[in-house]
Amino acid sequence: MSDTTVLPDAVPPVDLDAPVDTIARPATTLVETAPLPEAWARLHQDREHLGVVVRDGMPLAVVTAGALAERWPGGGPLVQHRSTVHDVLDRPCGVEVLAADDSLRHAGQRLLHTGLPALPVRARDGALLRIVTTTDLLAALLAEGPPA
Numbered sequence: 719m720s721d722t723t724v725l726p727d728a729v730p731p732v733d734l735d736a737p738v739d740t741i742a743r744p745a746t747t748l749v750e751t752a753p754l755p756e757a758w759a760r761l762h763q764d765r766e767h768l769g770v771v772v773r774d775g776m777p778l779a780v781v782t783a784g785a786l787a788e789r790w791p792g793g794g795p796l797v798q799h800r801s802t803v804h805d806v807l808d809r810p811c812g813v814e815v816l817a818a819d820d821s822l823r824h825a826g827q828r829l830l831h832t833g834l835p836a837l838p839v840r841a842r843d844g845a846l847l848r849i850v851t852t853t854d855l856l857a858a859l860l861a862e863g864p865p866a
Contacts (some may be wrong), residue, residue: 736821
């Protein structure tokens, strides 16, 4: 009797040198001047409830709905509608951006190093900003493909 388990439907390992663009998806973007209620609604349209805050099209930060909720100001609706995404950012000075042809290995290393749940991926030829998340990367490594 063998102690080795054989998986009949085993899939070949993912190529860690493949470009990150192969698993990146369109990013939910928020302008830094967006009122908090508007940002909250947009983040909840994203499957992972996260987005990239931009200024003049340049990524400033990655924000999650949970992080936004933690920093939500008190004071009622008038205060909340006057507060913007920029007002609640820790460091609104920029976020690392991956190149579309960076490898999956590099993307994984950068995600681990930054501790962020996602990183923006520089768009190719004027395309929309894309993003790679820890969930996307893990799904690719487990050969399940990108999450639905």
